[in-house]
Amino acid sequence: MLTSVDTDLLRVLADPLRLQIVTLLAEETLCSTHLIEETGARQTNLSNHLKVLREAGVVDTEPCGRFTYYRLKPDVIASLAGQFADLAKTARVTAENNVKRSCP
Numbered sequence: 396m397l398t399s400v401d402t403d404l405l406r407v408l409a410d411p412l413r414l415q416i417v418t419l420l421a422e423e424t425l426c427s428t429h430l431i432e433e434t435g436a437r438q439t440n441l442s443n444h445l446k447v448l449r450e451a452g453v454v455d456t457e458p459c460g461r462f463t464y465y466r467l468k469p470d471v472i473a474s475l476a477g478q479f480a481d482l483a484k485t486a487r488v489t490a491e492n493n494v495k496r497s498c499p
Contacts, residue, residue: 400475416441445465
């Protein structure tokens, strides 16, 4: 049983600032001003990271006057977590059944 994990999404979330943004957005919907205050990132740097998160489908945007609010899409994170859960399940079965390939 082969299990795959979304490597593109892993690359997106592997960046420390993007992971910090995702963690903050898990707790509340925030605008870029809030995210700058919370992360200490510069506006241009933060905007670039938010663009990556948007293009990866990790966050949704909501315009509000001259501000844009960002909201985490929990289904995307849940899907990735499910992929890891499947991988862990496969590893458990492999360990329990002592599955190993013999050496030539």
